[in-house]
Amino acid sequence: GDSVTQMEGPVTLSEEAFLTINCTYTATGYPSLFWYVQYPGEGLQLLLKATKADDKGSNKGFEATYRKETTSFHLEKGSVQVSDSAVYFCALSLYSTLTFGKGTMLLVSP
Amino acid sequence: EAGVTQSPTHLIKTRGQQATLRCSPISGHTSVYWYQQALGLGLQFLLWYDEGEERNRGNFPPRFSGRQFPNYSSELNVNALELEDSALYLCASSYDISNQPQHFGDGTRLSIL
Numbered sequence: 001g002d003s004v005t006q007m008e009g010p011v012t013l014s015e016e017a018f019l020t021i022n023c024t025y026t027a028t029g030y031p032s033l034f035w036y037v038q039y040p041g042e043g044l045q046l047l048l049k050a051t052k053a054d055d056k057g058s059n060k061g062f063e064a065t066y067r068k069e070t071t072s073f074h075l076e077k078g079s080v081q082v083s084d085s086a087v088y089f090c091a092l093s094l095y096s097t098l099t100f101g102k103g104t105m106l107l108v109s110p
Numbered sequence: 111e112a113g114v115t116q117s118p119t120h121l122i123k124t125r126g127q128q129a130t131l132r133c134s135p136i137s138g139h140t141s142v143y144w145y146q147q148a149l150g151l152g153l154q155f156l157l158w159y160d161e162g163e164e165r166n167r168g169n170f171p172p173r174f175s176g177r178q179f180p181n182y183s184s185e186l187n188v189n190a191l192e193l194e195d196s197a198l199y200l201c202a203s204s205y206d207i208s209n210q211p212q213h214f215g216d217g218t219r220l221s222i223l
Contacts, residue, residue, distance in 0.1 A: 036214075041216075043116075043200055043214040043217050044153075044200065046211050093212075096141065096158060096165070096166075096204075097155045097166055098155065100152060100153040102152045103153075
């Protein structure tokens with residue numbers, strides 16, 4: 001079946017460091033790909049999306065490129081802030097329902 | 111624009127009881143999705159409703175059920191509650207069924223004592 005694999009956390013960084021969270025997927029078709037972020041005590045917020053190969057999603061300084069050849073959708077940010085501390089979920093959608101990775105906790109210290 | 115709203119925020123039940131969770135989608139959204147976020151199990155798809163019909167369900171027993179009303183709001187019902195049903199239940203909505211991004215509410219925390 002369809003699945004998403006994310007790097008395990010927590011990822012611990014200092015403020016202004018470069019962030020990469022790896023995400024790879026397995027799907028029987030051509031899914032849409034998403035990154036969601038969950039702050040403590042809250043639901044999920046859509047961070048960015050890409051619907052076809054080579055699309056780049058971007059939002060709030062975060063970027064991810066849909067790589068069909070490597071079935072990947074890695075999340076990157078050039079300079080993280082303390083306020084970016086949260087859990088990040090990679091997800092795919094083929095037939096409208098979302099399949100999520102297990103989530104990666106990011107902790108950013110001042 | 112109001113986001114997805116869920117109620118109640120917290121719900122405490124005992125084993126064997128029944129729980130009802132409610133969700134109001136973003137205005138104009140016709141699809142409503144339910145997910146369970148249990149400790150150690152991640153986010154798992156439960157149910158999908160669109161235009162009042164159940165379109166798909168995840169790998170959950172029949173005691174998890176729901177419905178969608180004509181105004182597109184939705185209820186999730188869980189019967190014969192078990193301890194392992196303790197989780198955050200998230201509702202999401204989207205415009206239609208063509209893989210549009212889903213927008214989530216803040217969830218209902220269900221605790222089974």
